[in-house]
Amino acid sequence: MSSHRIQFQQTGGPDVLEYVAVDKPMPGAEEVVIENHAIGLNFIDIYFRSGLYPAELPSGLGTEGAGIVVAVGDEVTDFAEGDRVAYAQGPLGAYATHVAMPARSVIALPEAIDFETAAAGMLKGLTVQYLLRQTYAVGEDDTIVFHAAAGGVGSIACQWAKALGAHVIGTVSSPEKADIARKNGAWQLIDYTKESVPERVMDLTHGAGVPVVYDSVGRDTWADSLKCLQKRGLMVSFGNASGPVEGVNLVELNRGGSLFVTRPSLGGYADTRPRFEMMCADLFAVLESGDVQVPIGQRFDLADAGAAQTALAERRTTGSTILLP
Incomplete structure (x- = not known):
């Protein structure tokens, strides 16, 4: 079964991004394959595309999304096919219809939180969690x-x-x-x-x-x-x-x-599975309570990822932006 992803073979502007057909990924022993329903767009994606942050080329792009588990590696015990999940860290490649992710970087998504909210809010919400609750405990x-x-x-x-x-x-x-x-x-x-x-x-x-x-x-x-x-x-x-x-x-x-x-960085705080789970639980609690809502200001087709990044870089966006496969 084929799938599609955004990739880049050299660093540069948005024009280096390509929308290509690829084979559907197979899970490694400790991985799950997720069919993305929504994908998050973040400034860090631009850093990788531009070369500010290094990436092994050719490379996929993106680290955040939400969807359904469609395949499970032999050594994965915490997830099963059909599970609703979200992720915010891991190898580059979230800009895709299907992505293989280490199970340790995936979290079960509560039924009360929809895929678009999760994709728009996981990385940003976890960032806010460590900023306000850990880097400086706002009181x-x-x-x-x-x-x-x-x-x-x-x-x-x-x-x-x-x-x-x-x-x-x-x-x-x-x-x-x-x-x-x-x-x-x-x-x-x-x-x-x-x-x-x-x-x-x-x-x-x-x-x-x-x-x-x-x-x-x-x-x-x-x-x-x-x-x-x-x-x-x-x-x-x-x-x-x-x-x-x-x-x-x-x-x-x-x-x-x-x-x-x-x-600080998210990786410096969510550096163990228990810490990652604690931070997700804190985020999900404020989302489910209604204290925090994730405003989605823009939605782009996955194939238009370059245009989405341009809008973000030029500060023409408000709230979160998501890509839809």
Whole structure:
């Protein structure tokens, strides 16, 4: 039986992506084959396609999706054909109608959570889980700064932080995106195209600054993010949308008030099966309770993955974007 996938044979722009027919994958001993019903689109996919992150060529693309198990390896005991599952980590290749995944990277999907929500929210939701619950444990009445508040991760973070009793100062690039972030629970919004983010943060916090800044933008916002922090505050740089942060000057951290910096990743937190299961349980609980909803702003056909990535890179998307096989 044939299937299709997106692949690239050289790094570059969206034009290097090819939609090709391939043989349906067979499971290894510790793998399951999943028929994808929905696939997540994430900025990290662009990093692999562009060459910022290395990939063995030719390569598939994508790490997140949800669907039905259609084949099981000989040594897999936790899953069976017909199971509803989701995944957010693993070998590249989620941009496909069928994908073979290590069973250790797959989680059973509760009936209350549909495939599109899972595909749109697994990687982003687990990212928010470690950001708000582990990297810095956000508590009631905390005031935090979250860049790209109307994006896929930001939309989830605003809701989850509000459920935890925190006040989110979100940054956005337009009034339309400000409205989206506000509806998702942001306390205050800053349009960084018109306002100084550090000055506005200091105004909102009466000069105190915030204990933590969550920054997925990278190079363009690094310096301003540091200026938003209070003494001994934590700078959480978890993405490179504008390019990687380079030339970090430790003296700046001292001058800013003994600041802390971390560059976390999902792989650094969900690094064991028990931790992965704990994080998924936390995410599924807030989804099932209704405290967090995953807004899907765009849906593209799998064959149009290049156009979807272009829209994401040009910041023309809101919420999450999914690909449909």
